[in-house]
Amino acid sequence: MSAISLWNPRGLLAGLGCLFAIVVAGCAAPQATVLTGSALPFDDAVAQATDGLVAQTQKLPAFLAAVESKLVKRGVVLDPMIDAGSGEQTRATQLLEQRVTERMRTKFQALEILPFESANLAKAQYLLTGTMTRVKDGPSRGAQQIDLALTDLRSGKVLAQAVALARDEGLDHTPLPYYQDSPVLVKDKVIEGYVRTSASAPGQPADPYYFERIAVATVINDATALYNAQKYQEALAKYRAAGGTAGGDQLRTLNGIYLATTKLGRQADAELAFGKVVAYGIAHDQLGVKFLFNPGSTEFWSDPRISGAYAMWLRQIAKQADAAKVCMNVVGHTSHTGTEQGNDVLSLQRATTILKRLESEAPALAARAKPIGMGWRENIVGSGTDNAVDALDRRVEFKIVPCA
Numbered sequence: 001m002s003a004i005s006l007w008n009p010r011g012l013l014a015g016l017g018c019l020f021a022i023v024v025a026g027c028a029a030p031q032a033t034v035l036t037g038s039a040l041p042f043d044d045a046v047a048q049a050t051d052g053l054v055a056q057t058q059k060l061p062a063f064l065a066a067v068e069s070k071l072v073k074r075g076v077v078l079d080p081m082i083d084a085g086s087g088e089q090t091r092a093t094q095l096l097e098q099r100v101t102e103r104m105r106t107k108f109q110a111l112e113i114l115p116f117e118s119a120n121l122a123k124a125q126y127l128l129t130g131t132m133t134r135v136k137d138g139p140s141r142g143a144q145q146i147d148l149a150l151t152d153l154r155s156g157k158v159l160a161q162a163v164a165l166a167r168d169e170g171l172d173h174t175p176l177p178y179y180q181d182s183p184v185l186v187k188d189k190v191i192e193g194y195v196r197t198s199a200s201a202p203g204q205p206a207d208p209y210y211f212e213r214i215a216v217a218t219v220i221n222d223a224t225a226l227y228n229a230q231k232y233q234e235a236l237a238k239y240r241a242a243g244g245t246a247g248g249d250q251l252r253t254l255n256g257i258y259l260a261t262t263k264l265g266r267q268a269d270a271e272l273a274f275g276k277v278v279a280y281g282i283a284h285d286q287l288g289v290k291f292l293f294n295p296g297s298t299e300f301w302s303d304p305r306i307s308g309a310y311a312m313w314l315r316q317i318a319k320q321a322d323a324a325k326v327c328m329n330v331v332g333h334t335s336h337t338g339t340e341q342g343n344d345v346l347s348l349q350r351a352t353t354i355l356k357r358l359e360s361e362a363p364a365l366a367a368r369a370k371p372i373g374m375g376w377r378e379n380i381v382g383s384g385t386d387n388a389v390d391a392l393d394r395r396v397e398f399k400i401v402p403c404a
Contacts, residue, residue: 030056030202032161039143045166046099046146053148054108056160056202057126073112075124076104076150079217080116084131084147084195085380086392087187088179089224091172093132096146100130118218126159127151127206127214129198134382135165144168147198151206158200173381173389177228181259183313184277185288185380185392188251190217213247220252227260236260254280262309271312278320285400289313290391291354296346298353314354317398318361327368327403330355335393336376336384348373354396368403 033052040048078101081093104111113128114120133145143165150160179186193210200206223238239256242248258273281287291310292301300307321328332351334343351371359366376382381390 030160032056032201033163037165039140039165039167042095042144042166042169042171043099045144045164046096047103049146049148049162049164050100050103051107052162052164053150053160054104054111056162057150072110074110074126075112075114075120076126076128077114077116077120077124077153078128079194079214080221081130081132082191082194083173083381084133084198085382086175086179086185087191087195088175088392090132090175090179090389092144093130094176095171096130096132100128100148116218116221118215121153121215121218124153127153129194131195131198132166134168136382140165142168144171149198149200149206151197151211156206156208156211158197158202158204158206160202161198161200163199173383175389175391176224177230178224178256178259180391182255183258183274183290183309184251184255184281185290185395186251186255187288188280188284190250190252213250216242216245216248216250219245219248220250220256223256224252227256227263230263232260232263236264249280251277251280271316274313275316275320278316279324281398282320282324282326282400286397287317288392288395288397289317290394291350291396292391292394293350298346298349314357315361318358318365321358321369321398322362322364325368326400329372329397329399329401330358330369331372331374331378331397331399333374333378333393333395333397334376335390336379336382340375343375344373346373347375351396 033049033056039045078097080089081097081100082088083090083093101113104113111126114124128148128150130146130148133147135141135143135145144167146164146166148162149158151158174180189209190213191210193207197206197210205211219238219242223235223242226232226235226238236257239253239260242250243253243257254273254277258270258277261269261273278287291313292306293299294302300310330351332347332349332354334347348371351373355365355369355371358369376393379390379393381393383390383393
């Protein structure tokens with residue numbers, strides 16, 4: 001072999017590839033990082049999780065990895081990070097994305113963060129996902145658990161997973177506009193699969209229901225970005241395009257069509273779209289709707305900008321439940337303020353109010369539905385802030401149950 005061929009980059013890469021194969025062949029799957037110690041300041045926790053994640057991908061000796069990084073960058077697409085409890089994108093999860101991306105770009109030159117676009121799925125090697133979860137019990141109660149995962153886009157297996165605890169100091173958990181405007185809890189099997197993937201141990205497959213729909217997720221993400229930018233006509237076109245794509249029949253898509261048509265003032269189209277949201281929820285046995293009440297009462301929120309659509313929502317819920325001939329529990333929830341006993345009573349009263357409204361639209365539901373009050377026992381957010389952050393904690397759920 002000539003001296004020239006020794007320094008040919010392709011030849012060097014081929015040699016590295018052979019050595020890489022030899023090294024990896026004798027290695028077990030990387031071990032996910034584990035929680036140790038108390039919660040850290042947010043930026044420190046992000047650094048710990050990001051560094052731990054990338055360290056698991058460094059299977060070559062350090063000097064070979066350094067050589068390779070100058071010749072080949074490994075592409076990473078980032079599916080927007082979410083709150084694990086609500087499935088929502090918030091200002092805090094947006095900040096998490098920014099901090100993780102910044103650290104990867106500045107500290108790990110071998111990785112190239114690519115926009116979450118369909119074309120980049122073919123170029124990238126890794127899919128990056130991440131969640132934040134409010135710790136509800138134990139000594140770290142109130143902290144935010146950060147979970148990050150890198151999945152191989154070719155094999156569908158999780159290659160690395162890292163976790164860290166962050167103090168919830170100065171973090172803004174306000175949902176982004178799409179989620180703040182949403183009438184329902186946008187957490188279906190796809191979102192649940194995203195959450196499971198982000199917490200999966202290295203060597204395990206990504207959740208198949210989520211992973212098989214990653215291509216259409218890029219279209220839904222584009223549509224949601226347009227909605228958040230108040231470009232409602234363009235967002236509607238994207239949501240409809242997603243709905244016509246394989247795997248696009250998702251709650252995020254149907255909900256996006258409802259939201260965009262509402263913003264565009266197309267009330268008839270909006271009601272039709274909301275009916276499809278309800279039908280989807282019933283078909284999947286559960287639908288959580290954000291009905292807001294005046295404090296301590298069973299009266300809907302006084303501001304018609306908030307409660308103006310409630311009559312239509314109830315009409316569609318009654319219509320779809322009646323048509324499907326389902327039996328259901330109407331479950332009231334409250335945020336974590338006041339007394340436990342008081343919230344149990346209030347949540348039952350509100351569920352009863354909702355059920356009576358449904359019965360007025362579809363009398364047959366009286367024999368197939370019953371009200372239940374859960375108080376704050378099934379809080380999703382649990383912040384007790386009584387604002388947009390924990391609006392989901394004041395939802396009314398319609399849980400499909402077997403008929404007696």
